[in-house]
Amino acid sequence: MNTALDWYKDAVIYEVQVRSFRDSNGDGVGDLPGLLSKLDYLEDLGVTALWLLPHYPSPLTDDGYDIADYFGIHEDLGTLDDFKAVLEAAHARGIRVITELVLNHTSDQHPWFQRARRAPADSAERDVYVWSETPEKYAGVRRIFPDYEDSNWEWDEVAQAYYWHRFFRTQPDLNFDSPWVREKLLEVVDFWFELGVDGMRLDAVTYLYEREGTNCESLPETHAYLRTLRAHVDERFPGRMLLGEANQWPEELVGYFGDDDECHMVYHFPAMPRLYMALAQADRDPVVQILARTPEPPPSGQWATFLRNHDELTLEMVSEEERALMLEVYAQDPRAKLNVGIRRRLAPLLQNDRRKLELLNALLFSLPGTPIVYYGDELGMGDELDLDDRDGVRTPMQWDASAGAGFSAADPARFHLPLVSDPAFAPPRVNVSAQEHDPDSLLHWTRKLIALRKRLPVLGRGELRMLEPTQRAALAFVREGRGQRVLVVANLSAEEQRVELGLAEPARELFRDEALPELQAVTLEPFGYRWFALEG
Numbered sequence: 199m200n201t202a203l204d205w206y207k208d209a210v211i212y213e214v215q216v217r218s219f220r221d222s223n224g225d226g227v228g229d230l231p232g233l234l235s236k237l238d239y240l241e242d243l244g245v246t247a248l249w250l251l252p253h254y255p256s257p258l259t260d261d262g263y264d265i266a267d268y269f270g271i272h273e274d275l276g277t278l279d280d281f282k283a284v285l286e287a288a289h290a291r292g293i294r295v296i297t298e299l300v301l302n303h304t305s306d307q308h309p310w311f312q313r314a315r316r317a318p319a320d321s322a323e324r325d326v327y328v329w330s331e332t333p334e335k336y337a338g339v340r341r342i343f344p345d346y347e348d349s350n351w352e353w354d355e356v357a358q359a360y361y362w363h364r365f366f367r368t369q370p371d372l373n374f375d376s377p378w379v380r381e382k383l384l385e386v387v388d389f390w391f392e393l394g395v396d397g398m399r400l401d402a403v404t405y406l407y408e409r410e411g412t413n414c415e416s417l418p419e420t421h422a423y424l425r426t427l428r429a430h431v432d433e434r435f436p437g438r439m440l441l442g443e444a445n446q447w448p449e450e451l452v453g454y455f456g457d458d459d460e461c462h463m464v465y466h467f468p469a470m471p472r473l474y475m476a477l478a479q480a481d482r483d484p485v486v487q488i489l490a491r492t493p494e495p496p497p498s499g500q501w502a503t504f505l506r507n508h509d510e511l512t513l514e515m516v517s518e519e520e521r522a523l524m525l526e527v528y529a530q531d532p533r534a535k536l537n538v539g540i541r542r543r544l545a546p547l548l549q550n551d552r553r554k555l556e557l558l559n560a561l562l563f564s565l566p567g568t569p570i571v572y573y574g575d576e577l578g579m580g581d582e583l584d585l586d587d588r589d590g591v592r593t594p595m596q597w598d599a600s601a602g603a604g605f606s607a608a609d610p611a612r613f614h615l616p617l618v619s620d621p622a623f624a625p626p627r628v629n630v631s632a633q634e635h636d637p638d639s640l641l642h643w644t645r646k647l648i649a650l651r652k653r654l655p656v657l658g659r660g661e662l663r664m665l666e667p668t669q670r671a672a673l674a675f676v677r678e679g680r681g682q683r684v685l686v687v688a689n690l691s692a693e694e695q696r697v698e699l700g701l702a703e704p705a706r707e708l709f710r711d712e713a714l715p716e717l718q719a720v721t722l723e724p725f726g727y728r729w730f731a732l733e734g
C-alpha cells in the first residue's frame with residue numbers, strides 16, 4: 199500500500215456500483231460479498247482505489263443518494279460485517295476504499311425529516327431542513343434535474359410549509375445553518391473513517407447553504423464548513439481524503455481546495471467534455487484552453503478526472519454553442535439526452551471505435567489529475583437507452599457470455615436492472631471472460647495503461663508543459679517531475695499526421711516499448727497516440 203499521506207495523487211480509482219457488480223446470493227441485486235469475490239479481478243486490473251456508490255439504507259429514489267440512515271448498510275448490499283470484510287480484503291491487496299458522503303440532503307424517509315415535518319415551526323427539530331412559507335424564496339436558483347422537477351420547493355402537507363430540494367423532491371436539503379446538522383455530519387464522518395474507509399466523496403458539496411439574492415452555490419458559508427470538516431479529518435484521521443463534487447468552472451472549482459484547507463481532491467468537471475469536443479473537432483484547442491485557465495491546486499490538492507461516471511455526461515460547464523456541438527455529435531439518438539447532458543457510456547459515445555477509446559483514455563491517464571475508470575468501461579460495455587433516468591449506464595457488469603452474464607444466478611428477468619440488449623454490446627459480445635482470454639482485448643490494453651501509469655508518478659504529480667505542433671489536430675505535452683519526463687502526443691483526427699516535436703533526444707515509446715535514438719518527429723496514424731519517456 200502506498201503509505202504517503204497524499205496517496206490519492208498516485209491512485210487509479212475505479213468507480214463501482216455495488217448493486218450492479220456481482221450478486222452473491224441470487225436475488226438479482228449485486229452486493230458486498232459479490233464485490234469481495236471480485237477483488238482479484240480488480241487487483242489484476244491494477245486499480246489502487248475503489249469508489250463505492252452509496253451503500254446506505256435508502257428507499258432508492260435516487261439510487262441511494264437519498265439516504266435514510268447514515269450509519270448503516272442497505273439490506274440489499276449486505277451487513278456492516280460484509281462492509282468491513284470488503285475493506286479488510288481490499289486493504290490487504292493494497293486497494294483503498296472511498297465511499298459517498300451525501301451532505302447536502304437526505305431521503306424524505308430519513309427519521310430526521312419525518313421528525314422535522316411534525317415538529318413545531320420554530321423548533322430545532324424543524325430547523326434541520328430548509329423551510330419556507332412561500333415558493334418565491336431564492337427565486338431564480340437553477341434546477342439540477344429540469345427533466346424531472348419544475349421547482350426547488352415542494353409543499354409538505356404535514357408541515358404546512360414548503361421544503362427546499364436541489365435534487366428530487368424526495369431529497370430535502372439539510373439546513374447547514376443548524377449547528378445540530380453540522381455536528382451530526384461530523385459524527386457520520388467519524389463513524390466511517392473509524393471503520394477504516396480511506397476517503398469520502400462529498401456529494402453535491404456546492405449547495406450546502408442558501409442565501410437570498412445569490413445563486414445558492416459555493417457560498418462563503420459552504421467553504422467555511424469545508425474548512426471545519428477538513429481540519430476535523432486531518433486532525434483525527436491524517437491520510438484520509440475528501441473528494442469534492444462541485445460542477446463549476448475552473449476558477450470556482452479551485453476554491454474547493456481552499457487554502458489547502460478544504461478538499462484534498464476536486465473533480466475537474468470542465469475538462470471532461472472538452473476531451474470529447476477536441477476529438478469531435480479534430481482540434482486540441484478546447485483542452486488547451488481549459489487547462490490554461492485552470493489554476494494550480496495547492497500542495498496537497500489533486501484534480502480527479504474522468505471520461506464517464508454513473509450520471510449523464512454533464513454539459514453544464516460549456517457554452518451554449520459547445521453544448522449544441524456536443525449534442526449534435528454525441529447524442530444523435532434523442533433518447534440519449536437527459537437534463538443538461540448525455541446519458542451514454544463511453545463505448546457507444548465513441549461509436550465503439552477502439553482507436554478513440556484508447557486515445558481518450560491515454561489522454562485521461564496522462565493529463566494532470568488522478569484518473570477514474572467507470573466500471574465496465576475497461577471492457578467497452580454499452581448502455582440501455584430505454585431505461586429511466588440514468589439507469590441505462592448502470593446495468594449489470596458483464597462477467598461472461600452466459601444468460602445472467604455471470605452477474606447473478608437469478609433469472610435475468612429479476613435483475614434489479616436488465617442486461618444490455620444491443621447485440622453489439624450484450625454479454626455474448628462484451629464480457630470479462632472473453633477479454634481475459636484475448637491478449638488484444640480492451641481489457642488487456644486497459645491493464646497495460648494502468649500498469650504504465652503506476653510506473654510513472656510524474657503523471658500524477660508532475661508539471662504540465664503544452665507543446666504547439668503546427669497541426670491543430672495534434673495535442674502534445676510534456677509532464678515533468680519526480681526525475682521523469684514524459685512526452686505525450688495524440689492525433690485527434692481521422693487523418694495520419696506527421697508531428698514535428700522540435701526536439702532531438704533519445705526516447706522510449708512506452709506502449710510499444712520501443713527505443714528511439716533521436717526523437718524529432720512522430721507519424722501518428724488516425725486517432726493514434728504515443729507516450730515517450732524522454733531520456734536525454
Ligand code: NOJ
Pocket residue numbers: 260263264300365401402443508509
Ligand atoms: C450527484 C450524484 O452523482 C448523482 O448521482 C445524484 O443524483 C446527485 N448528486 C444527488 O445526490
